[in-house]
Amino acid sequence: MESYPMLAFLNSSSSSAASSTNYYNFPFSLSMENSNAVNGLFGTPTAAQPEVPASEYNGHDDHQNKGVVGYEIEAENVEKSKTNKQGERKIRKHRYAFQTRSQVDILDDGYRWRKYGQKAVKNNKFPRSYYRCTYEGCGVKKQVQRLSKDEGTVVTTYEGVHSHPIEKSTDNFEHILSQMQIFPSF
């Protein structure tokens, strides 16, 4: 539970932008290029908490001094057969929750998202925003919520895998980092 895979990922993979200053551990953004890598990385059960409902974050924050916390949430079965009530396949989607510290809610990871909903969360004065990837055929979703207790903590939950390249250049990665203030574990 103490070892965070994204650290290894940052070291091994494209850390060009982060090479100059590597005191921050930025989980996604870069990794979104090849979600498979993320899938493999997080496939290893490192987290002690298998599935933590997002609501758990609010009242119970056990993130002592970790700037970034990432762990896999394996959803049992996310079946959304709203329109057609036929026999929908029970596709189990992988969900990855990243807990970061940022002043802004929108952490631009290079993909284009369209906001499609916003709901108030129980035990949280901040709402949760729902985004969907606008690429045709790409049903990747993400939701962003802010801890009411720690205003500076933002939890981003990704759901699904992108099946297309990134649209925006990764040059703005440093810009993304400028938006964030991540506190190292030590």
Next chain:
DNA sequence: CGGATTTGACCCGCGC
């Protein structure tokens, strides 16, 4: 004008 956002309604699963 076109695409993104806002926002209340609607839907659905679940627990009582």
Next chain:
DNA sequence: GCGCGGGTCAAATCCG
């Protein structure tokens, strides 16, 4: 069966 909470839709609105 009903109410609640979470997730999504969609019409109105905003904005570049």
